[in-house]
Amino acid sequence: MTLKTISLSAHPRLALGLLLLPFGAALPSCVSVKAYQKVYLNDEDMKLASKTVETPETNFESYREGAGGANGGKVGGGCGCN
Amino acid sequence: MKKLLLPLLALSALATPALAQTGTTQNPNRIDGYGAPVSPSVPVSRAADETTIDIIGGYYQQTGSHGAVEGGRGTQQLTDVPPAIIVNVPLDTVSRLSVNVGADFYASASTDRIDFALSTPSAHDVRIHGDFGYSREQKAKGTIWGVGTGVSKEYDYLSFNVAGSFAKTSQDGNRQLSLAGQVFFDQVTLITPIELREPGNGRGKSQYGTDTRQTYNFTATYSQVLTKRLQAAISTELVSQNGLLSTPFHRVYFRDNPAQNTVPTLSDNFIPRFPTAARIENLPRARFKYPVSLRLNYYASDLVQIRGFYRFYNDNFGVVAHTFELELPVKITPFFVAYPFYRYHTQTAAKYFAPFAQHSINDTYYTSDYDLAALSANKVGLGLRYSPVYGIGRFHVPGKNAQGLPRVMRFKSLDVRYANYQQTGSSIYLAADRADLKANIISFDLGFAL
Numbered sequence: 338m339t340l341k342t343i344s345l346s347a348h349p350r351l352a353l354g355l356l357l358l359p360f361g362a363a364l365p366s367c368v369s370v371k372a373y374q375k376v377y378l379n380d381e382d383m384k385l386a387s388k389t390v391e392t393p394e395t396n397f398e399s400y401r402e403g404a405g406g407a408n409g410g411k412v413g414g415g416c417g418c419n
Numbered sequence: 420m421k422k423l424l425l426p427l428l429a430l431s432a433l434a435t436p437a438l439a440q441t442g443t444t445q446n447p448n449r450i451d452g453y454g455a456p457v458s459p460s461v462p463v464s465r466a467a468d469e470t471t472i473d474i475i476g477g478y479y480q481q482t483g484s485h486g487a488v489e490g491g492r493g494t495q496q497l498t499d500v501p502p503a504i505i506v507n508v509p510l511d512t513v514s515r516l517s518v519n520v521g522a523d524f525y526a527s528a529s530t531d532r533i534d535f536a537l538s539t540p541s542a543h544d545v546r547i548h549g550d551f552g553y554s555r556e557q558k559a560k561g562t563i564w565g566v567g568t569g570v571s572k573e574y575d576y577l578s579f580n581v582a583g584s585f586a587k588t589s590q591d592g593n594r595q596l597s598l599a600g601q602v603f604f605d606q607v608t609l610i611t612p613i614e615l616r617e618p619g620n621g622r623g624k625s626q627y628g629t630d631t632r633q634t635y636n637f638t639a640t641y642s643q644v645l646t647k648r649l650q651a652a653i654s655t656e657l658v659s660q661n662g663l664l665s666t667p668f669h670r671v672y673f674r675d676n677p678a679q680n681t682v683p684t685l686s687d688n689f690i691p692r693f694p695t696a697a698r699i700e701n702l703p704r705a706r707f708k709y710p711v712s713l714r715l716n717y718y719a720s721d722l723v724q725i726r727g728f729y730r731f732y733n734d735n736f737g738v739v740a741h742t743f744e745l746e747l748p749v750k751i752t753p754f755f756v757a758y759p760f761y762r763y764h765t766q767t768a769a770k771y772f773a774p775f776a777q778h779s780i781n782d783t784y785y786t787s788d789y790d791l792a793a794l795s796a797n798k799v800g801l802g803l804r805y806s807p808v809y810g811i812g813r814f815h816v817p818g819k820n821a822q823g824l825p826r827v828m829r830f831k832s833l834d835v836r837y838a839n840y841q842q843t844g845s846s847i848y849l850a851a852d853r854a855d856l857k858a859n860i861i862s863f864d865l866g867f868a869l
């Protein structure tokens with residue numbers, strides 16, 4: 338019996354599924370959360386945005402890859418690196 | 420430890436009522452010279468009446484063997500130092516001014532090959548950028564609108580932009596819709612490879628022509644609190660670009676070009692590089708991009724959180740891409756966080772891309788720029804953040820506050836991260852033609868409050 342290795346690059350849907358698995362397990366329903374119940378959501382690491390310190394990385398990724406945008410980074414324009 | 424954590428977390432929640440929102444700051448500040456704040460939201464971790472200053476810096480270094488200047492081969496060695504300062508100033512209780520200025524100091528061995536007049540050290544340039552934004556909040560309506568403008572300049576590129584944004588938060592703070600538009604007006608100086616210049620066109624900047632590029636983008640972000648521990652945001656950013664989208668100093672070599680290289684005016688010889696002549700990269704003058712992203716953050720425990728990101732990208736050049744990111748912040752102490760992260764990106768090639776000397780002269784559009792090649796990329800790294808409640812340090816600055824007391828600047832946080840990035844070319848190419856770019860980057864954010 339041979340042991341096959343699975344490449345995530347060849348299976349992007351599998352990778353997406355693995356990424357979403359912990360969230361799916363934690364998603365009973367969409368509930369109304371009161372302001373005083375947001376102690377966890379207000380944590381610095383729960384911000385729905387890239388960290389400011391990530392910006393140089395986001396920039397070089399948009400230069401070195403053909404895709405960009407929808408993440409707060411460059412989408413074209415503003416520099417000679419199209 | 421848990422007994423200590425819970426009261427501290429509860430205290431922080433009481434102390435920051437402004438945080439009782441979804442906290443969406445999808446584009447808190449495009450601090451890279453690509454525009455003013457696209458989302459006008461106040462960053463959730465900062466008090467609304469506080470002036471904040473972030474000093475950003477880092478060092479980026481890359482290597483590779485498929486430089487676009489030499490038609491898809493040759494060095495991609497590049498270093499960049501990108502310092503920037505972001506200042507957010509409250510003008511009153513409802514309006515804020517943001518300023519971000521910065522520069523890119525870069526040295527590129529690749530751009531040295533435009534004229535093959537190789538220099539040591541490699542060619543270098545500076546890009547400077549500045550962006551200014553104003554936002555105003557209508558607290559009763561839960562809305563924030565903002566406007567902004569910016570400029571960036573480098574030797575062969577000049578760009579202006581204007582931006583406008585609007586955000587509406589639900590009354591319970593569990594949902595937010597953010598809309599933003601931005602337009603760039605760019606001017607490109609047409610510096611071409613030396614052997615492709617018109618006779619008599621030497622090296623003076625005034626002798627080159629110019630072309631223009633316009634970029635219009637529209638961003639819509641919807642965020643939603645799902646549970647007490649889970650929130651999500653879905654975002655799209657529609658982009659339309661017109662004008663010169665190719666780079667005038669990128670060469671393309673053809674497998675079937677009968678034209679021979681001309682001997683340049685400098686004492687270099689192009690024939691050993693490739694026997695037939697290159698042309699300047701040529702791409703369509705219109706491009707449409709359609710990225711859609713999903714962000715999910717889950718507070719798994721007081722020790723660890725899970726931050727996930729996925730993006731699907733498509734454009735009319737034929738590039739289809741998937742990007743996944745996963746970050747796991749681990750609270751070693753309540754104020755010291757280590758966050759390992761991993762990013763995976765895969766993309767198909769643009770239909771106008773071919774490796775070195777594989778285009779035909781019958782092609783209408785052609786490029787050998789490996790940014791548009793089929794590739795996958797892995798990035799892995801570690802970040803460290805230290806942000807004690809009372810700050811890391813305090814010092815006096817000139818001036819007095821509203822109470823007539825000396826103003827005190829607080830050094831509130833330090834964020835440092837390192838990432839290693841590697842591209843792997845698709846197996847549809849020969850081994851020698853596959854992307855092989857490697858990069859390392861270290862960056863930091865020093866956070867101050869006044």
